[in-house]
Amino acid sequence: MQKFILPAAVNIHPFNEPARDLRIQNKPLWLVQRDVLAPYISHEFELPPGAPLPRFTGEALVYRDNLYFDAEYLAAFLDAARRRPYASRAACAASDPAFREHALPLSTSYQREGDLYLLDLWYYPNGLTDQAEPLVIDLQAREVGYYHVPTYMASETGDLTFQVPLRSVIAIDSWVHIFIADVVFGLFTRGARFEARLARDPWFKLGVLARAMYEGKQVLESSGVVKIGRNCVIDPTAVIHGPTTIGDNVTIGAGSVIENCIIGDNVNISQGCQLMLSVVGDGAFLPFRAAMFMTTFMDNSMVAQNTCLQMCVIGRNTFIGAGSTFTDFNLIPTPLQALHGDGRTLSDANRPVLGGCVGHNCRLGSGMIVFPARTIESDVVLVASPERRVIMKDVRFEDSDHHRYNFADLHHRLYPRPGEVGYETW
Numbered sequence: 043m044q045k046f047i048l049p050a051a052v053n054i055h056p057f058n059e060p061a062r063d064l065r066i067q068n069k070p071l072w073l074v075q076r077d078v079l080a081p082y083i084s085h086e087f088e089l090p091p092g093a094p095l096p097r098f099t100g101e102a103l104v105y106r107d108n109l110y111f112d113a114e115y116l117a118a119f120l121d122a123a124r125r126r127p128y129a130s131r132a133a134c135a136a137s138d139p140a141f142r143e144h145a146l147p148l149s150t151s152y153q154r155e156g157d158l159y160l161l162d163l164w165y166y167p168n169g170l171t172d173q174a175e176p177l178v179i180d181l182q183a184r185e186v187g188y189y190h191v192p193t194y195m196a197s198e199t200g201d202l203t204f205q206v207p208l209r210s211v212i213a214i215d216s217w218v219h220i221f222i223a224d225v226v227f228g229l230f231t232r233g234a235r236f237e238a239r240l241a242r243d244p245w246f247k248l249g250v251l252a253r254a255m256y257e258g259k260q261v262l263e264s265s266g267v268v269k270i271g272r273n274c275v276i277d278p279t280a281v282i283h284g285p286t287t288i289g290d291n292v293t294i295g296a297g298s299v300i301e302n303c304i305i306g307d308n309v310n311i312s313q314g315c316q317l318m319l320s321v322v323g324d325g326a327f328l329p330f331r332a333a334m335f336m337t338t339f340m341d342n343s344m345v346a347q348n349t350c351l352q353m354c355v356i357g358r359n360t361f362i363g364a365g366s367t368f369t370d371f372n373l374i375p376t377p378l379q380a381l382h383g384d385g386r387t388l389s390d391a392n393r394p395v396l397g398g399c400v401g402h403n404c405r406l407g408s409g410m411i412v413f414p415a416r417t418i419e420s421d422v423v424l425v426a427s428p429e430r431r432v433i434m435k436d437v438r439f440e441d442s443d444h445h446r447y448n449f450a451d452l453h454h455r456l457y458p459r460p461g462e463v464g465y466e467t468w
Contacts, residue, residue, distance in 0.1 A: 043101045044085040047075075048162065050108035051091070052150070054217060055385025056401035056419040056436075057357055058457040061108035061214035065340050065358075066223045068306045068323050071110060071214065078113050079103070082120065099169045106162030108151065108214045110223045112231070115209035118179050123165040126175070132163035132211070133176035139205040140183035144212070144222045147392035148382055151213035161211065181207035186230055188319075188336075202394060206230040208238065215383045217399040217417065218391055220355050224321045224338045229302055232285050236267065271307065289324070306341065323358065337397070346408070354397035357420060359456075362400070363408035370395045370414050380415045381436065391415060398433075403456045405444075420457035 054061050062072040069077070076086075082103070089095070095104065103120075105111075111119075123130040134141040136157045146152070152159040155176065164174050187201040210227035212219055240247045254264035261267065267284025270276070274288060277296040282288075286300055289307035294300070298315045306324035311317070313330045320334040323341035328334075330347050337351040345351060346364035354368050371394070372378060380391040398412040401420030409426050412418075412433040422437055423444035424430065430443070444453045 043082050043103060044087065044098065045079060045083050045103045045105070046095060046098075047086070047088040048095070048104065048106045049089065049091045050106055050151070052215070052383045053460055054214065054220075054383040055381055056217065056399060056417040058401065058420050058459050061383070064214065064220060065321075065323055065338070066110055066214070066220065067228050068304050068321055068341075072107060074110065075105070075107070078111060078116050082116075095170060097170050098166075101168070102166045102170075104164040104166070106151065106213070109162055109211070110214060110219075110227070111163070111211040112209065112227075114235075115179060115181070115211045118209055119163070119177065120165065122179065123177055124167070126177075127167070129164065129166045129171045129174040130177040131165075131174040132161040133158045133178045134161065134181070134211070135159075135178050138181050138183065139185070140181045140207040140227075143205045143392060144226055145219070148216040148218050148380060148389050149213055150215045150382060161213065163211075179209060179211075181209050181211070183207045184234060186234065188230075204230055206234050208235055216380060217355050217383075218380050218393075218396070218415075220338055221336070221353060221396075224355075225319055225336045225353075228321070229304070229319050233302055236285050277313075295330070312347075329364075340402075352397045353393075353395060355399045357400055357402035357404065359402055360400055360404040360406075362406045363410065363426070365408050366406060366410040366412070368397045368412045370397045372414060378415045381417055385417075385419075401457065405453070421453070421455045423453055 050061055053059055054064060057064060063070055066074050119132055136142060151162060158176050160176060183205040185203050186206045187203045189202055204226045207227060210231050212223050212227055214220060250261060250266040253266040254261045257264050262283040268282050268286045270288045271290035273290055274292045276294045279296045280294045280298045283301040286303050288305045291308045292305055294311045295313035297313050298311050301318045303317050304321045306322055308325045309322055310327045312328060315328045316333040318335050320337045322339045325342040326339055327344040332345045332347060333350045335352045338355045340356060340358040342358055343356055343360040345362045348364055349362055349366045351368050352370045378391045378393055378396050379388040381388060396415050398416045400418045403421050404418055405423045407424055407426035409431060416433055416436055418437045419439050421439055422442040425443040444450045
């Protein structure tokens with residue numbers, strides 16, 4: 043089968059980078075798509091922006107390069123589409139809880155058709171045709187609570203919950219969708235699949251129990267659910283619970299606690315760090331007592347000691363100073379609003395709690411407090427001072443503190459906006 047890749051038109055703020063190049067599950071999105079499609083595809087064609095889809099013959103898959111989908115969703119879509127004699131376009135029902143609660147808010151990529159939302163994913167069984175019928179794939183959502191809170195934070199039940207799908211698909215139209223793809227549709231989904239397999243497959247369950255008994259560990263600490271790469275140095279006092287994946291050349295210090303995370307290659311996690319439901323990119327450095335909860339931390343970034351990141355997305359090659367706190371909850375119960383990918387439009391994020399987002403190549407001084415859902419654009423430098431220690435508004439490159447100094451040219455801008463000087467060569 044051949045595939046045709048359509049480019050998305052909008053770069054994602056605050057990264058100033060196409061969604062295809064942003065990391066999902068510690069891989070660039072284009073590589074996630076390629077890995078999922080590898081068993082099905084023989085030829086690949088990437089179209090330039092604005093180019094029409096060429097005429098072709100034979101079986102083909104067409105998709106937009108900002109669409110995240112996992113192997114389970116794609117297998118279900120192709121299985122159903124191949125049973126039809128005509129072309130199909132992926133769709134989600136407006137009533138699907140996982141899509142309605144997490145994928146639809148802040149989105150711009152879906153086309154509404156009655157009670158359906160059409161996705162930019164098509165299957166053509168025998169050449170290009172003018173029409174493709176909607177094909178709804180149930181995401182198989184299940185409600186999962188992630189902690190119990192006072193009623194003023196969740197007035198209906200006292201619980202904060204996610205609608206976790208067993209099949210994941212979402213268009214990356216905002217930085218919030220990276221959080222959803224990594225945590226809700228990624229790590230939570232992986233855990234839900236593991237629990238579902240334990241429930242339905244007694245031989246798998248016995249195998250996990252037997253391995254844990256042989257290794258003398260609890261089930262969630264055994265090698266059946268904690269995958270460790272080559273050449274890793276892990277202190278025996280570290281606590282690691284699965285499902286967790288740890289890459290190659292990773293160092294984990296004494297007293298660290300890691301639960302249901304993805305840790306990339308060449309990562310250094312020092313003493314006393316706390317990581318839960320987070321994705322840590324290749325080459326990241328976490329000094330002692332850094333904490334992450336439901337956070338995406340992209341490659342070659344560093345978060346200094348005593349800093350807490352909750353429900354955040356942090357870009358690559360970024361430094362966050364010691365003692366900084368990213369808050370995630372409005373004290374007055376107003377809806378949290380977040381920016382669309384264009385960096386201009388604010389909409390309800392449909393989340394009672396949500397952290398902030400920092401772009402690529404940023405430098406944040408120590409002791410910063412960042413309000414919920416605020417963004418800091420790529421290439422920004424923020425120096426802690428009496429005038430600016432609390433970040434209450436979105437910060438753009440023009441607001442960067444390094445412009446005030448004579449040595450501003452030492453901090454290079456690597457991620458300009460479309461149309462700005464240097465963008466064409468970036």
